[in-house]
Amino acid sequence: xxxxxxxxxxxxxxxxxxxxxxxxxxxxxxxxxxxxxxxxxxxxxxxxxxxxxxxxxxxxxxxxxxxxxxxxxxxxxxxxxxxxxxxxxxxxxxxxxxxxxxxxxxxxxx
Amino acid sequence: xxxxxxxxxxxxxxxxxxxxxxxxxxxxxxxxxxxxxxxxxxxxxxxxxxxxxxxxxxxxxxxxxxxxxxxxxxxxxxxxxxxxxxxxxxxxxxxxxxxxxxxxxxxxxxxxxx
Numbered sequence: 001x002x003x004x005x006x007x008x009x010x011x012x013x014x015x016x017x018x019x020x021x022x023x024x025x026x027x028x029x030x031x032x033x034x035x036x037x038x039x040x041x042x043x044x045x046x047x048x049x050x051x052x053x054x055x056x057x058x059x060x061x062x063x064x065x066x067x068x069x070x071x072x073x074x075x076x077x078x079x080x081x082x083x084x085x086x087x088x089x090x091x092x093x094x095x096x097x098x099x100x101x102x103x104x105x106x107x108x109x110x
Numbered sequence: 111x112x113x114x115x116x117x118x119x120x121x122x123x124x125x126x127x128x129x130x131x132x133x134x135x136x137x138x139x140x141x142x143x144x145x146x147x148x149x150x151x152x153x154x155x156x157x158x159x160x161x162x163x164x165x166x167x168x169x170x171x172x173x174x175x176x177x178x179x180x181x182x183x184x185x186x187x188x189x190x191x192x193x194x195x196x197x198x199x200x201x202x203x204x205x206x207x208x209x210x211x212x213x214x215x216x217x218x219x220x221x222x223x224x
Contacts, residue, residue: 001169009150034212043114043200043215044153089152096141096160096206098213099169102152 002027004092006101014109019077021104023090026071030092033066033073038087038103047088048075080108113137116201116216123223129188131219133201140206142184143213144168144176147198156199159184160206191223 003026013019025033034049050057050064050073057064061080066073073092077084085108091098117132135142141160145153145168155168157176165176173195177185184203188195198220202213 006152036213036215043217044213045215046212049212096204097155097158099155100145100153102150 002030002093002097002099004090004099004101006090006104008104009102010105010107012107012109013080015080015082017080019075019080019084019106019108021075021088021090021106022072023074023092023101024070024072025092025099027092027094028071029094031094032098033064033090033092034098035062035064035075036089036091036100038089040086044089077106080106082108082110084108114201114203114214114216116199116219118219119217121219121221123188123191123221125192125223127188127191127223129191129221129223131186131188131199131201131221133184133186133203133216134182135184135201135203135214136182137203137205137214138181139203139214140181141204142178143202143204144174144184144186145200145202146170147200147218153200156186188221191221193223195221196223197221 031052036044038044063076090101114135143158144156159178175187201216
C-alpha cells in the first residue's frame with residue numbers, strides 16, 4: 001500500500017514569514033494529494049489538493065507543488081498569520097483510499 | 111451545517127467492554143472510513159467501506175470490526191476494549207463521483223479505556 005512520509009514534524013515561524021512542509025510517497029499509482037489543516041480540538045479540514053496531472057496549484061497564500069518523478073509534494077504558506085497555527089497533514093492515494101502523513105505542527109510566532 | 115456526525119465526543123470505557131462508535135453522514139457519500147489519531151503517528155486507517163455491507167481492512171484492523179447496514183451510517187466496534195485502544199477516533203466520508211474524493215471528517219470521539 002501507499003506510504004506517505006511528512007517533514008518536519010514541528011515548524012515554528014515568525015509571523016509574515018513563509019512555511020514549507022514536504023511529503024514523499026511510495027506508490028507511483030497515487031494520483032491525488034490533498035492537504036488538511038487541523039486546529040486544536042477541531043476536525044481536519046481540506047485546504048488544498050492537487051492531482052498528478054498538475055505540477056502546481058495556488059489558492060491565495062497557500063500553494064502546493066507536485067513532483068511526480070521524484071514522488072514528492074510540498075505545501076507552501078506565504079505571509080503566515082497567527083491563524084495559520086495548526087497541525088497540517090498531507091495525504092496521497094488513488095481511487096478513494098488515502099494514506100496520511102504523520103502531521104506537522106506549525107506555530108506562528110507574533 | 112455538520113455533514114459527518116460522530117455520536118459521542120468523549121467516551122470512557124472499561125477494559126473488556128464492547129464499545130460502539132457511530133458515524134452518520136448526510137452527503138450521500140459512497141465511501142466511509144474510520145481512522146485513529148495518535149500523537150506522532152498521524153491518522154491510521156482502521157477500516158473502510160465503499161458500499162453498503164462492504165468493508166475492507168485498513169492498516170490497523172486488529173481488535174476492531176465495522177458494520178455498514180445503511181449508506182449513511184458506519185459503525186466501529188471494539189470487541190473487547192483494551193487500554194492500548196485509548197485514542198482519538200475520526201470518521202470520514204467521501205464520494206467516488208466527479209473529479210475529487212477529498213474526505214469530510216467528523217469531529218472525532220476521544221475514547222479512554224481504563
